[in-house]
Amino acid sequence: MSAIANLALQGTLLGGYYALLASGLSFLFGVMRIINLAHGSLAVVAGYALWFLAERLGIGPFVGILVVMPLMGLLGWILHRIIFERSMRAGDLVPILSTFGLATVADNVMFQKFGADTRSLAPYIDTFAYDSWQLPGDLYIGQLSVLVFGLAVVVLGGLHLLLARTSLGRQIRAAAEDPEAALLTGIDTRRIYGIATAIAVMTVALAGMALGMRATFDPYGGSQQLVFAFEAVVIGGAGSLWGTLVGGVVLGIAQSIGAQLNPQGFLIAGHAVFLVVLVARLYASDRLAGILRALRARTG
Amino acid sequence: MTMLRVEGLHAMHGLLPAVRGVSFDIAAGDTLALVGANGAGKTTLLRTLAGAHPATGGRIVFDGTDITGWPAHRRVREGLALVPEGRRLFPGMTVEDNLRLGATAGRAGTWTIDRVREAFPQLVRIWKAKAGHLSGGEQQATAIGRALMANPRVLLLDEISLGLSPKAVDGVYVSLQSLRDARTTTILVEQDLNRSLSFSDRVACMLEGRIVAEGRSAAMSRDEVMAHYFGVERAAAARDRA
Amino acid sequence: MNPMQTSVHRWTRLSMTSVGIVLAAQAVLVAAPWLLDANAVDRLTTLFIYGILALMWNCLAGYGGLVSVGQQAFFGLGAYAAVRLAHAGLSVYPALLVAALLVAAVAVPIGLFMLRLRAGEFAIGMWVVAELAHLLVNLDQLVQGETGTSLIELNAYPADSRRALTYWAALAAMVGLAWLVFALLRGRLGSAVQAIRDNEDAAASVGVQVTAAKRTIFILSAFGCAAAGALWVATTISFQPKTYFSVQWTAYMIFMVLVGGIGTFEGPIIGAVLFFLVETFFGASGVWYMIGLGATALAFALLLPRGIWGTVERRFGIRLLPVGYFLTSRK
Numbered sequence: 056m057s058a059i060a061n062l063a064l065q066g067t068l069l070g071g072y073y074a075l076l077a078s079g080l081s082f083l084f085g086v087m088r089i090i091n092l093a094h095g096s097l098a099v100v101a102g103y104a105l106w107f108l109a110e111r112l113g114i115g116p117f118v119g120i121l122v123v124m125p126l127m128g129l130l131g132w133i134l135h136r137i138i139f140e141r142s143m144r145a146g147d148l149v150p151i152l153s154t155f156g157l158a159t160v161a162d163n164v165m166f167q168k169f170g171a172d173t174r175s176l177a178p179y180i181d182t183f184a185y186d187s188w189q190l191p192g193d194l195y196i197g198q199l200s201v202l203v204f205g206l207a208v209v210v211l212g213g214l215h216l217l218l219a220r221t222s223l224g225r226q227i228r229a230a231a232e233d234p235e236a237a238l239l240t241g242i243d244t245r246r247i248y249g250i251a252t253a254i255a256v257m258t259v260a261l262a263g264m265a266l267g268m269r270a271t272f273d274p275y276g277g278s279q280q281l282v283f284a285f286e287a288v289v290i291g292g293a294g295s296l297w298g299t300l301v302g303g304v305v306l307g308i309a310q311s312i313g314a315q316l317n318p319q320g321f322l323i324a325g326h327a328v329f330l331v332v333l334v335a336r337l338y339a340s341d342r343l344a345g346i347l348r349a350l351r352a353r354t355g
Numbered sequence: 356m357t358m359l360r361v362e363g364l365h366a367m368h369g370l371l372p373a374v375r376g377v378s379f380d381i382a383a384g385d386t387l388a389l390v391g392a393n394g395a396g397k398t399t400l401l402r403t404l405a406g407a408h409p410a411t412g413g414r415i416v417f418d419g420t421d422i423t424g425w426p427a428h429r430r431v432r433e434g435l436a437l438v439p440e441g442r443r444l445f446p447g448m449t450v451e452d453n454l455r456l457g458a459t460a461g462r463a464g465t466w467t468i469d470r471v472r473e474a475f476p477q478l479v480r481i482w483k484a485k486a487g488h489l490s491g492g493e494q495q496a497t498a499i500g501r502a503l504m505a506n507p508r509v510l511l512l513d514e515i516s517l518g519l520s521p522k523a524v525d526g527v528y529v530s531l532q533s534l535r536d537a538r539t540t541t542i543l544v545e546q547d548l549n550r551s552l553s554f555s556d557r558v559a560c561m562l563e564g565r566i567v568a569e570g571r572s573a574a575m576s577r578d579e580v581m582a583h584y585f586g587v588e589r590a591a592a593a594r595d596r597a
Numbered sequence: 598m599n600p601m602q603t604s605v606h607r608w609t610r611l612s613m614t615s616v617g618i619v620l621a622a623q624a625v626l627v628a629a630p631w632l633l634d635a636n637a638v639d640r641l642t643t644l645f646i647y648g649i650l651a652l653m654w655n656c657l658a659g660y661g662g663l664v665s666v667g668q669q670a671f672f673g674l675g676a677y678a679a680v681r682l683a684h685a686g687l688s689v690y691p692a693l694l695v696a697a698l699l700v701a702a703v704a705v706p707i708g709l710f711m712l713r714l715r716a717g718e719f720a721i722g723m724w725v726v727a728e729l730a731h732l733l734v735n736l737d738q739l740v741q742g743e744t745g746t747s748l749i750e751l752n753a754y755p756a757d758s759r760r761a762l763t764y765w766a767a768l769a770a771m772v773g774l775a776w777l778v779f780a781l782l783r784g785r786l787g788s789a790v791q792a793i794r795d796n797e798d799a800a801a802s803v804g805v806q807v808t809a810a811k812r813t814i815f816i817l818s819a820f821g822c823a824a825a826g827a828l829w830v831a832t833t834i835s836f837q838p839k840t841y842f843s844v845q846w847t848a849y850m851i852f853m854v855l856v857g858g859i860g861t862f863e864g865p866i867i868g869a870v871l872f873f874l875v876e877t878f879f880g881a882s883g884v885w886y887m888i889g890l891g892a893t894a895l896a897f898a899l900l901l902p903r904g905i906w907g908t909v910e911r912r913f914g915i916r917l918l919p920v921g922y923f924l925t926s927r928k
Contacts, residue, residue, distance in 0.1 A: 153895050238428050
């Protein structure tokens, strides 16, 4: 019994990381309909930036993030100006191709600068990476994992509040729904998209910090993180912020269960769940459409 | 005082020239009605004035400033607002949010959210409703209210009676009366010819992208306008202008 | 008013000349193993495989409008199937073809639900399929995880024959696939593809079988990538899953097609040749090579999305190979 509870607990906390990682991807997609294939690579970039500050300048990650986050925000703004904006105008295929090119460049530049070794931020946060609380029933939960989960909730909640309650959020929603009508209403969509990208990349910075603290990263690790983020978004339902949290948790639990079965099971279970949810959703939407059609025929 | 001057404006609609060398002035406080058959270029002209459509030639001078190359949101900030054909509200957002967005440009003026609520009392009941669920008349009121929130100096109204019941159209025009009373400079594109003539100070007839006749609404007869609608008077008008 | 007489024709003098040249070139290429040294034959084989990949990725993205970041799934599966079949006793060279056919069969159910996804979801979804394929292949005892295995059955052939046979197999595959795509484009599928590209809903409303067209293209692309993978394992002999299922292959395919000209017939061929040349001269530069590839793909995507051939074709209106129609009017 306690083994199952432990599994569920660890899976949920892992899901917190995935939700944090995926929040930027989900947000960007919701606002600009762009899937940023460089998303994972950007998280790794943040990881390296924090590592550099810690290793070379002795600045701990929790302080370093205060510098890295705004810098990454600026990077996001620049990326929008030179890549995303152009890509959006050029059609459906271009954003995928250009962000893929960007990811390739980013990964290899990091390899060039930092070499192939895996790095971690764990050495710079004392024992925080391993500290845990003991719960009744012989369960242990890592303090870092809880922090990351909390961060995920804060970020997702913050994004939700931003969109629902603030003037900026209103403008973002309008620009997402109908860019031309937004322009005609006086909204500077270019500026809004730039801000949205900056926000998304700032959340990616947090995810990079979390990644570096709870695990390791290497220059080519971006692809793996992208796939996880994407899976979390799709499982939870693209377009829903809180869905991303659900998706992350489902992915985390699936992976935790898979890990028990087989060394490769961790990844296999995650991918399998993703595909199953995808198929189920397609099948369910077909059924739903069929039911609706039958209802409409009945009521005439 | 000339509020808006258009000089030799050209604009394309896809591959076809929709606006061909249109020139006119509007004095501050006047309401100009644009009439013409479908495809005459009226909507393209309004969209080009608002900045939603690029001009391929000519100039637009707004209160002395050349705004021809300006992006749409900058024109709104300057005081030129369009109520687009088909309303173009944000369907997932509430009426209140749609209205508040209208104030994004940050222009000072008499139109506040409370004043809009007074001018369009039918909106009070649906304040928190999603714009996509509203009736035609309610949507139109919201769209006009949204444009007014920008405190425009020139308001462009594109086919506001489209898709509305006669009663709803009446209601909209009653609300618009306060605009006329306040002497807001307006350009109006309206299918209903009688309403166009009665609601405006001046009228311009468009045919195939050009203005073929212009005059004071009170002085133009319905028959005269109808003739221009169909191009019968085109040759005579050309002779007159030359 | 007199109705104008228009005639429809497909060939121009330019295209007839081009096709003639291509046929002659193919005849010469067949003789290569007797004319060139061993290294040149190996390099040409590699070029042909790149050509297949470019052709196939262009099929999917340029004609089907489907960007996939996961075609390496079929590349790896084709190699894996070839190794498996050879180990099971099938003669090596036929095994390459059978492997590709098997993978194409597997692609049918995959396509059935992947094709229902929207653009971005499809792109990464295929990547997940590739990752999953990689993981499942690793589970095979024969492969032993990342250690991999080899196509040792090739040792039955002396080096020279092996080189020549692989060369001819690659040449036959590339030429065969190219002519197949050519024939399809000239036929109904070509018109369907063009219509779908212009306006999918309008195409569907006039009866174009949109889903069927996309499925055909998906399966063809899978078949081609699998053939390329099988051929690759025939040239390198060793099969390490990590190499074959790497997303690097997609990076190469994207580079070739973007630079060459997406959606054109000649584009991927030009892209493959360019990529081959770049790799020959800069491949040893390691990381800078990959950075250069990525940056070039990025630049083309943003600045010259039609690629080299696409821009030339637009600008000068020439088409070397007759896949389209010309209308001339006669009064």
